[in-house]
Amino acid sequence: MKLPDIQSSPHLPLRDWQQRCLTQALQQLSPFQPHFLCQATPGAGKMLMAAVLAHQLLERGDVDFVLYLGPSKEVISRAEQTLAEVTGLMMNGKLGARGGCYTYQSLWSRLPVFQQLGAQYRVLLIWDESHHAGRLPGTQKGANVWGQALLILERCVTYTLALSGTPWRTDGKCLPLLRYLDAQVSVDDEEDDSALKQRLVPDFVYTLQEAVRDGVCRTPYIWLIDNSHIQLTMTHAKGKKPPKQKRFSSIPHLLRHPGIGYADLLRHEAPMARVLTQGVAKLAALRQAQTSAGGLVVASDIEHAEEIAEWLKGQGEDVCLVTSQTPNAHAKLQAFRESSQAWVVAVGMISEGVDIPRLRVCCYLSRIRTEQYFRQVLGRIIRRMGLHDDDCYLFVVNESLLCRYAERIADDFPDDNAVVRVIPLEVASPMPGYGNTSPVMPLDSVTLVEEAIPASVTEVAGIAFGTSTATTATSTVSSQWEHDVAYSQRFSKHLATLEL
DNA sequence: GGATCATGTCTCCCCATTCA
DNA sequence: TGAATGGGGAGACATGATCC
Numbered sequence: 001m002k003l004p005d006i007q008s009s010p011h012l013p014l015r016d017w018q019q020r021c022l023t024q025a026l027q028q029l030s031p032f033q034p035h036f037l038c039q040a041t042p043g044a045g046k047m048l049m050a051a052v053l054a055h056q057l058l059e060r061g062d063v064d065f066v067l068y069l070g071p072s073k074e075v076i077s078r079a080e081q082t083l084a085e086v087t088g089l090m091m092n093g094k095l096g097a098r099g100g101c102y103t104y105q106s107l108w109s110r111l112p113v114f115q116q117l118g119a120q121y122r123v124l125l126i127w128d129e130s131h132h133a134g135r136l137p138g139t140q141k142g143a144n145v146w147g148q149a150l151l152i153l154e155r156c157v158t159y160t161l162a163l164s165g166t167p168w169r170t171d172g173k174c175l176p177l178l179r180y181l182d183a184q185v186s187v188d189d190e191e192d193d194s195a196l197k198q199r200l201v202p203d204f205v206y207t208l209q210e211a212v213r214d215g216v217c218r219t220p221y222i223w224l225i226d227n228s229h230i231q232l233t234m235t236h237a238k239g240k241k242p243p244k245q246k247r248f249s250s251i252p253h254l255l256r257h258p259g260i261g262y263a264d265l266l267r268h269e270a271p272m273a274r275v276l277t278q279g280v281a282k283l284a285a286l287r288q289a290q291t292s293a294g295g296l297v298v299a300s301d302i303e304h305a306e307e308i309a310e311w312l313k314g315q316g317e318d319v320c321l322v323t324s325q326t327p328n329a330h331a332k333l334q335a336f337r338e339s340s341q342a343w344v345v346a347v348g349m350i351s352e353g354v355d356i357p358r359l360r361v362c363c364y365l366s367r368i369r370t371e372q373y374f375r376q377v378l379g380r381i382i383r384r385m386g387l388h389d390d391d392c393y394l395f396v397v398n399e400s401l402l403c404r405y406a407e408r409i410a411d412d413f414p415d416d417n418a419v420v421r422v423i424p425l426e427v428a429s430p431m432p433g434y435g436n437t438s439p440v441m442p443l444d445s446v447t448l449v450e451e452a453i454p455a456s457v458t459e460v461a462g463i464a465f466g467t468s469t470a471t472t473a474t475s476t477v478s479s480q481w482e483h484d485v486a487y488s489q490r491f492s493k494h495l496a497t498l499e500l
Numbered sequence: 501g502g503a504t505c506a507t508g509t510c511t512c513c514c515c516a517t518t519c520a
Numbered sequence: 521t522g523a524a525t526g527g528g529g530a531g532a533c534a535t536g537a538t539c540c
Contacts, residue, residue: 071517072517072518073517073518103517103518103519104518104525104526105517105518105519105524105525105526106518106519106520108524146525146526262529263529263530300515301514301515301516302515302516323516323517347515347516347517348515348516348517349516349517367515367528367529368527368528368529369528369529370527370528373527373528
């Protein structure tokens, strides 16, 4: 069978890291070393590097076909586009194509076809967001369904290229096909998960620190929204005992209360509004210089996303809501990508792999508190477009785990940026990141629940915790949001407390 | 010594997403 | 539209530390 000819590749201005990774992969991939892992920070441009590698391997005659696997339809659609543009070949899996792009979900059902393809031709397998496949540490056994399929597929493809910015799994499992080495565990590491005693050996690593230094990614500013005067009023649902009041000096302190969960807090109007207000203000400032700058809100679930979209619309914002239940969600997302619409609200459809470089502000209101997810979401806003968009902003409720993740991100950066600066209220000069004309953080205090008092009371171990939508008087949570904590790698490795 | 709080583990449930 | 899948969180339970 005569395969379609490889077209000459257009001139591609590869970034330095992409060129280095490409060179290394081309030198390294061989029958003796058929697997290559590129661990590059989200937003660095892994897919373009992979597409050029695929093109070079096709041109050299080392492979005949390219298979791409990704986590969602949105991601594989972009991958197919990139592969086709770079190779000049159809990559849609149809008649005459030299490759195809598929979701991990569809891998199992298509496995026999892929095995047959691999038996007849030399295939390059690109598996993106590799952390979706897992296996037990120290063995290729105990794999999840996608991991099992990959292990079967591995036997009939020529080369594999794994791409991930976060090549680890929250459940402690390892990634199939890749190399792990037993690692010496220090005393400090003992608290880490035991699976980390085996350390992944990537073939090429490109960190967020390097990406920011090289101007590939924007400098991330992470703002942790907190409150130093939280008052919780607990009332027995049957009213047998008088209400009890407790005060909390911070959100982490509040969240230690057994009746208050992080997810509850996210749904409370005041913290939600506080986070969104910060995001709206920041985006408005950015859009003065870059009219196409966009904002992303990651919600906890679809209902939450709808509430957020309504809230933003109520503030006069132009909002695009995209969830798995939205008709033509992918078309809407594509339209958002190409428009200059201000906000997109989503749950999981824009959490990883999705490339919308004009996004520069994100409000993280997801219930998920894993480092992997946190970093993936940050990756949605750090992709640079040009010379004048060198910063991006993530607004988060000051929850202990999320705070720790923010600190770890800052730890990726050089020490000379680690200067603690406490900025008092009286400071008149603009805060870093707010530009030369924007004011300091808004000083208005926000009341969590002022007069609206809960009708529907959630009883938790005899304690009633009100919700913001309630209307009768049984319990209240009141507070004044007068204490914000700012966090930025540029001026602090630690929390800079702003006493407002 | 009892009450309370913190922590870790396990199981079950819910949710988002995709596919047939 | 229901099933499959991955994933996270809440709750139950056990254990140990701390407080009064």
